[in-house]
Amino acid sequence: MSCLSKLDLDKTAIKELPASVQNLTNLTFLSLKDCKNLSSLGACCSWIFLKTLTLSSCSKLKRFPEIVENMSCLTELYLNETAIKELPSSVDHLTGLTFLSLRNCKNLSSLTDATCTMTSLKTLILSGCSKLDELPENMGNLKDLEVIDVSGTAIKALPSSVVPLKNLRRIDATDCTSLKTLSVRPEDDFQPDSLSFQLRMELTPRLVGLAKGFCSQIVLEHAAPIANDMVAADPSSTVVHSLRRIQE
Numbered sequence: 001m002s003c004l005s006k007l008d009l010d011k012t013a014i015k016e017l018p019a020s021v022q023n024l025t026n027l028t029f030l031s032l033k034d035c036k037n038l039s040s041l042g043a044c045c046s047w048i049f050l051k052t053l054t055l056s057s058c059s060k061l062k063r064f065p066e067i068v069e070n071m072s073c074l075t076e077l078y079l080n081e082t083a084i085k086e087l088p089s090s091v092d093h094l095t096g097l098t099f100l101s102l103r104n105c106k107n108l109s110s111l112t113d114a115t116c117t118m119t120s121l122k123t124l125i126l127s128g129c130s131k132l133d134e135l136p137e138n139m140g141n142l143k144d145l146e147v148i149d150v151s152g153t154a155i156k157a158l159p160s161s162v163v164p165l166k167n168l169r170r171i172d173a174t175d176c177t178s179l180k181t182l183s184v185r186p187e188d189d190f191q192p193d194s195l196s197f198q199l200r201m202e203l204t205p206r207l208v209g210l211a212k213g214f215c216s217q218i219v220l221e222h223a224a225p226i227a228n229d230m231v232a233a234d235p236s237s238t239v240v241h242s243l244r245r246i247q248e
Contacts, residue, residue: 005049009035016040025049028073033057041065049073056080062107067093075099075120083107092117098144104128116141122167127151133178135159143167154178 006029007021015037027047031054032038039060051073055061062083067090074094080103091097092114098121102108109131116138124142126132126149133154139145140161148162151174158179162168173179 013037017042022046052076054078055082058082064088066090072096080104086110087112089114094118096120098122101125106130108132111136113138120144123147125149126153129153137161151175156180
């Protein structure tokens, strides 16, 4: 069994992983999706070759285990719809992680600064984390980040350090009703033509104006009430064209 590379335990009734699973040192894929009774994962210290770990819909899982050594092979981590409140600081051992999804983690209230040490991260999904009201200021350390989805969160502002990220292609702020500020500093060096900023919510003209300064490709949905004001102010803007398409 030590040669086993893939283990799929989706929709089983297990409450915790048996200690013997730690002996599966060649494991590259582990899925426990929809294990409604799972409350503990145990240690992940021996899975040094693990590439994909799926714990989505494990609704009783409140804590992600401490990682005691480097797991550089892990590239995808799915924690959607778990009861996790925060990630441990030891996630800095996930040096090869490129995809992290915490979608609909309703108890998640903060992201540890250690999240921003995962410098290989390309996609960060936080949509539906309704208690999450801020992002770490040091997100600028995620130099490879391409997509960040904060739709449906309680964030009030985007960290200014996000703006200069050269590889960032898409920010989704769908239904971020508390979002008040898009931070852009004069000294920030970024390429606005490459970034798509999605704002699907009711917006004030002031916030739309800030978004226009943030990037050139903006998708505005459900913003029809302010369309006429924006057309009058700047008929040629990218924002206005998006609004017109939505109205059609």
